[in-house]
Amino acid sequence: EPEVTQTPSHQVTQMGQEVILRCVPISNHLYFYWYRQILGQKVEFLVSFYNNEISEKSEIFDDQFSVERPDGSNFTLKIRSTKLEDSAMYFCASSPDRGKEKLFFGSGTQLSVL
Amino acid sequence: GESVGLHLPTLSVQEGDNSIINCAYSNSASDYFIWYKQESGKGPQFIIDIRSNMDKRQGQRVTVLLNKTVKHLSLQIAATQPGDSAVYFCAEIPYGQNFVFGPGTRLSVLP
Numbered sequence: 001e002p003e004v005t006q007t008p009s010h011q012v013t014q015m016g017q018e019v020i021l022r023c024v025p026i027s028n029h030l031y032f033y034w035y036r037q038i039l040g041q042k043v044e045f046l047v048s049f050y051n052n053e054i055s056e057k058s059e060i061f062d063d064q065f066s067v068e069r070p071d072g073s074n075f076t077l078k079i080r081s082t083k084l085e086d087s088a089m090y091f092c093a094s095s096p097d098r099g100k101e102k103l104f105f106g107s108g109t110q111l112s113v114l
Numbered sequence: 115g116e117s118v119g120l121h122l123p124t125l126s127v128q129e130g131d132n133s134i135i136n137c138a139y140s141n142s143a144s145d146y147f148i149w150y151k152q153e154s155g156k157g158p159q160f161i162i163d164i165r166s167n168m169d170k171r172q173g174q175r176v177t178v179l180l181n182k183t184v185k186h187l188s189l190q191i192a193a194t195q196p197g198d199s200a201v202y203f204c205a206e207i208p209y210g211q212n213f214v215f216g217p218g219t220r221l222s223v224l225p
Contacts, residue, residue: 004157033212041217042203042215042216042217042218043158043203043215044215045212045213045214048212056212091157091158093157098212102148102160102163103148103158103160103213104160105150105157105158105159106157107155107156107157108155108156108157
């Protein structure tokens with residue numbers, strides 16, 4: 001079965017540093033998402049992306065966050081100046097359609113901000 | 115605001131028994147529901163889905179029941195196995211909107 005792949009699986013960074021989390025969604029999917037999960041808490045929506053632009057974002061997704069689809073396969077999440085509270089598992093997901101079909105999740109990137 | 119929640123945060127069952135995980139939702143506009151399974155260190159994996167025009171759907175060893183009258187969703191796992199140990203999330207999706215995940219129930223299968 002096709003899958004969403006994320007790299008790296010673990011990322012350790014110093015507070016204030018920029019990080020880029022990478023994702024390769026399933027090739028024929030049109031909608032892309034980033035979610036995060038702080039340890040022991042529920043999965044929280046960050047942003048959705050369609051047709052090369054953000055379609056929706058949550059209040060978590062502030063000016064420190066940005067997303068990009070630099071080519072036909074990658075989908076990235078950038079955090080410009082990381083804070084301690086950005087430490088979480090970040091999941092990329094994709095879907096062939098929005099709100100009508102299941103999301104396929106990657107295995108996540110564990111981000112630790114020191 | 116609208117939210118999805120779970121009745122039981124943890125559930126322990128004996129291997130071989132049936133498991134029932136419950137979820138309450140509050141958005142009456144939700145027309146699509148999904149159960150995800152999350153094993154430690156992994157991303158959520160799709161288990162089964164159901165649309166609002168159905169009240170029951172069966173998969174392999176799993177059944178999802180939807181009661182729209184009381185806005186309740188349940189996941190039944192038959193003959194629970196050690197590999198079923200995980201956190202289970204329900205998600206509701208109002209038409210054309212993003213998924214809203216519940217907080218999760220941890221299922222522990224006892225030998």
